[in-house]
Amino acid sequence: MAVIISLLLLTVAVSSSLATPQRQTYRAKIPCIDNGRFYRNPNSEKSLRWSKKICGEYYLCIEEEVFPFRCSTGLMFDIQRQICDRKAVVDNCDVMTEVTTPRPLLNTDEPICRTGETACSDGSCLPTELFCDGFADCFDGSDEGWCDAEHDPNAAPACDMYNCTLPDCFCSSDGTLIPGGLNPSDVPQMITITFDDAVNDENWDLYQNRLFPKTALNPNGCPIHGTFFISHQYTNYAQVQKLSNQGHEIAVHSITHRGPERWWGTNATIEDWFDEMVGQANIINRFGGVDMEDIRGVRVPFLSVGWNRQFLMMREFGFVYDSSMAAPVSDPPIWPYTLDYKMPHKCLGDRRCPSRSFPGIWELPLNQITMEEFSCAMVDSCPPYFSENELYEIFMNNFGRHYNTNRAPLGLYFHTLWFKGESGRKNRRAFRRFLDEMIKRPDVWIVNNWELIQWMREPTPQSEMGSFSKWSTCAETVPLEKQACNIPRVCKLKSRELRKERYMYTCMECPQTYPWIKNEFGLEF
Numbered sequence: 386m387a388v389i390i391s392l393l394l395l396t397v398a399v400s401s402s403l404a405t406p407q408r409q410t411y412r413a414k415i416p417c418i419d420n421g422r423f424y425r426n427p428n429s430e431k432s433l434r435w436s437k438k439i440c441g442e443y444y445l446c447i448e449e450e451v452f453p454f455r456c457s458t459g460l461m462f463d464i465q466r467q468i469c470d471r472k473a474v475v476d477n478c479d480v481m482t483e484v485t486t487p488r489p490l491l492n493t494d495e496p497i498c499r500t501g502e503t504a505c506s507d508g509s510c511l512p513t514e515l516f517c518d519g520f521a522d523c524f525d526g527s528d529e530g531w532c533d534a535e536h537d538p539n540a541a542p543a544c545d546m547y548n549c550t551l552p553d554c555f556c557s558s559d560g561t562l563i564p565g566g567l568n569p570s571d572v573p574q575m576i577t578i579t580f581d582d583a584v585n586d587e588n589w590d591l592y593q594n595r596l597f598p599k600t601a602l603n604p605n606g607c608p609i610h611g612t613f614f615i616s617h618q619y620t621n622y623a624q625v626q627k628l629s630n631q632g633h634e635i636a637v638h639s640i641t642h643r644g645p646e647r648w649w650g651t652n653a654t655i656e657d658w659f660d661e662m663v664g665q666a667n668i669i670n671r672f673g674g675v676d677m678e679d680i681r682g683v684r685v686p687f688l689s690v691g692w693n694r695q696f697l698m699m700r701e702f703g704f705v706y707d708s709s710m711a712a713p714v715s716d717p718p719i720w721p722y723t724l725d726y727k728m729p730h731k732c733l734g735d736r737r738c739p740s741r742s743f744p745g746i747w748e749l750p751l752n753q754i755t756m757e758e759f760s761c762a763m764v765d766s767c768p769p770y771f772s773e774n775e776l777y778e779i780f781m782n783n784f785g786r787h788y789n790t791n792r793a794p795l796g797l798y799f800h801t802l803w804f805k806g807e808s809g810r811k812n813r814r815a816f817r818r819f820l821d822e823m824i825k826r827p828d829v830w831i832v833n834n835w836e837l838i839q840w841m842r843e844p845t846p847q848s849e850m851g852s853f854s855k856w857s858t859c860a861e862t863v864p865l866e867k868q869a870c871n872i873p874r875v876c877k878l879k880s881r882e883l884r885k886e887r888y889m890y891t892c893m894e895c896p897q898t899y900p901w902i903k904n905e906f907g908l909e910f
């Protein structure tokens with residue numbers, strides 16, 4: 386959306402300012418920075434730079450001519466992303482020009498360096514393993530300047546199907562191949578439903594009574610399951626424990642869910658990744674009673690995937706999968722894959738997907754949902770104005786794109802807000818109708834992400850799914866000591882970081898202070 390706005394502005398503003406004599410005055414006031422990128426006025430008044438007016442003004446210089454632009458009302462210009470966006474996510478009003486790290490010399494006609502070495506931007510040679518390892522080694526940092534999957538000299542190689550075999554490795558060149566060589570008609574059609582952010586009274590009724598009622602069963606007679614990516618603030622951990630008892634999957638979405646969005650992809654260090662994700666796993670384990678080995682998945686806030694650093698953390702800690710990477714719209718859609726080899730689809734937008742190989746770590750990519758001419762990774766980021774009947778048709782059409790082609794799992798990714806308020810009612814009805822239709826079908830299964838991965842590791846034809854033991858967990862009862870309590874403790878806790886008091890609900894002992902990064906057990910110092 387923001388990209389479209391700025392492109393529109395470009396055409397409108399360029400043509401209008403060409404026609405007016407105004408440009409001469411601009412040229413006098415605003416210096417020309419001719420690098421093909423938008424920039425801010427370096428002579429602007431320092432004290433006003435964070436104002437909406439000044440931060441919404443930006444310039445482009447083409448052949449000594451300076452063209453002025455202005456974001457739509459209320460928006461500010463993000464110099465790094467080169468787009469207009471909401472104030473809350475623009476964190477660089479005081480940066481005048483886009484900061485770009487110089488690039489290494491990768492594609493020269495004659496090799497500059499010896500085998501095993503690669504050239505910095507100035508032609509000096511360093512060992513290739515120092516490139517794109519997250520630490521600057523060239524004098525100008527150019528070894529870290531071009532590190533996507535196409536240009537990292539240590540990037541994961543393209544899929545090699547002969548050396549990549551299940552259960553621990555799965556890849557195909559374009560990502561659309563069915564695992565186990567099954568025919569599409571033999572594949573159980575999986576649907577995954579996920580929710581992000583806090584679990585609490587705001588959404589409890591939705592989860593318990595409307596979306597996952599005890600009566601909604603898969604073809605094997607076990608209840609349908611979802612995956613919940615939990616962030617810490619406002620989460621009720623007694624309810625988390627109950628969800629886990631019911632067979633839903635509990636996964637992590639960070640402790641702080643902090644902004645700005647770009648922080649996760651560009652600034653977060655490996656230590657930050659540990660603090661946020663392993664920290665949240667610890668909180669869920671301690672206060673939600675979920676076993677550590679049952680916490681397997683990560684989704685990054687804002688889907689702002691964290692390049693290799695995120696996956697280094699995941700490998701060290703032992704997370705099994707990430708589900709933060711949106712794939713471009715594709716028909717047929719993309720199957721999940723492991724990160725042993727190069728990812729089979731483009732990294733969407735300005736996201737920072739991993740470039741290195743991370744053997745055995747699964748990626749559950751977000752195939753986008755299409756709604757008329759729109760497409761979106763999270764259902765709630767598509768336009769809200771569709772009627773109940775239109776939405777039902779939209780869900781059925783998206784289902785068809787999976788079911789009638791390669792039967793890649795259909796992921797439906799939500800925030801609870803989509804089900805709330807005035808438009809939430811028709812959304813809820815449409816989705817309930819869709820779910821009821823799906824539950825009737827003998828070859829459609831609504832499973833959580835971990836159940837999906839277990840099937841991927843052991844592809845089993847639909848005809849044998851009735852006895853697929855990994856999905857028959859409802860036969861087991863939850864041991865008494867793991868069952869959530871009926872009356873949780875209400876812990877009234879001070880949070881130094883938030884400078885507030887917070888209530889935290891748990892079946893476990895109350896901590897001394899509100900848990901937060903670097904103090905996930907809430908100890909008082």
Ligand SMILES: [Zn+2]
Pocket residue numbers: 581582616638642686687
């Ligand atoms: Zn979130």
